[in-house]
Amino acid sequence: MSLESREGGTPIEVLLVEDDPGDVLMTQEAFEEHKVRNRLTVVQDGSEALAYLRREGQFAGAVRPDLILLDLNLPKRDGREVLEEIKKDDELGRIPVVVLTTSSADEDILRSYQLHANAYVTKPVDFERFIAVIRQIDEFFVSVVKLPPRA
Numbered sequence: 463m464s465l466e467s468r469e470g471g472t473p474i475e476v477l478l479v480e481d482d483p484g485d486v487l488m489t490q491e492a493f494e495e496h497k498v499r500n501r502l503t504v505v506q507d508g509s510e511a512l513a514y515l516r517r518e519g520q521f522a523g524a525v526r527p528d529l530i531l532l533d534l535n536l537p538k539r540d541g542r543e544v545l546e547e548i549k550k551d552d553e554l555g556r557i558p559v560v561v562l563t564t565s566s567a568d569e570d571i572l573r574s575y576q577l578h579a580n581a582y583v584t585k586p587v588d589f590e591r592f593i594a595v596i597r598q599i600d601e602f603f604v605s606v607v608k609l610p611p612r613a
Contacts, residue, residue, distance in 0.1 A: 473500045473501050474500040474501070474528045474529060474603070474604055474609070475500070475501050475503070475525050475526070475527045475528045475529070476500050476501065476502050476503070476527060476528070476529045476530075476531060477503050477504075477505065477511070477514065477515070477527035477529070477530045477531070478502055478503065478504045478505075478531045479504075479505055479506075479507075479508070479510075479511040479530065479531065479532045479533055479536065479541065479544065480504065480506065480531070480533045480536075480562075481506045481507055481533065481535075481536050481537055482533070485533070485585065486504050486506075488589060488592050488593070488596075489502065489504075489531070489596060490502060490504075491593070492592065492593040492596035492597065493596070493600075495593060500600065500604065501525075503524075503525075503527070506536075506537075507536050507537045507538040507539065508536045508537070508538050508539025508540055508541065508543055508544040509538040509539050510538075511530075511532070511536075511539075511544050512539065512544060512547055512548075515527075515530075515548065515554050515557075516554075526557070527557060528557070528558075528603075528609050529557070529558050529559075529560065529603050529609070530548070530557055530558070530559045530560070531560050531562045531599070532544060532545060532559050532560065532561050532562065532563075532579075533561075533562060533563050534561060534563040534565055534570060534574070535563065535564075535565070541561065541563065542573060542574070542577060545559055545561070545574065545577045545578070545579055546577050549577055549578040555578075556610045557610075558580040558581075558603060558607070558609065559578075559579050559580055560579070560580060560581045560582075560583060560599055560603075561574045561579045561581070561582045561583065562583050562585055562599075563582075563583075563584065563585060564584065564585050564587075565584065566584045570582075581599075583595060583599065
């Protein structure tokens with residue numbers, strides 16, 4: 463698996479927007495287990511996600527992510543609101559967003575794509591399958607897709 467897609471081998475910056483500590487831990491373990499060099503930053507609610515992306519307050523020095531993994535069911539501002547805010551912003555809108563959520567409801571899938579999500583993935587509950595999904599997302603966005611340059 464190629465772990466780099468930036469010129470000069472720079473790791474990909476991944477922002478995980480997830481409030482469930484168990485899912486955060488599984489994602490971190492998936493990155494570690496498969497020696498993913500990409501940097502994973504975690505924020506725990508929709509308001510933090512937008513502050514991070516806009517480099518506000520405590521996130522003033524934040525690095526713009528190359529990929530966002532976004533849960534839908536978040537405190538403060540839910541994932542749908544965050545997705546809408548990201549995609550209507552000229553600078554942020556070009557960052558690929560993968561909705562990574564437990565919901566397999568048709569209305570959530572449809573709404574996410576209406577809001578211009580780049581992909582919708584239902585989280586498996588089984589740890590091994592979860593790791594496989596994270597690895598597939600990583601392989602696709604790191605090895606296959608050409609990401610836009612950082613702003």
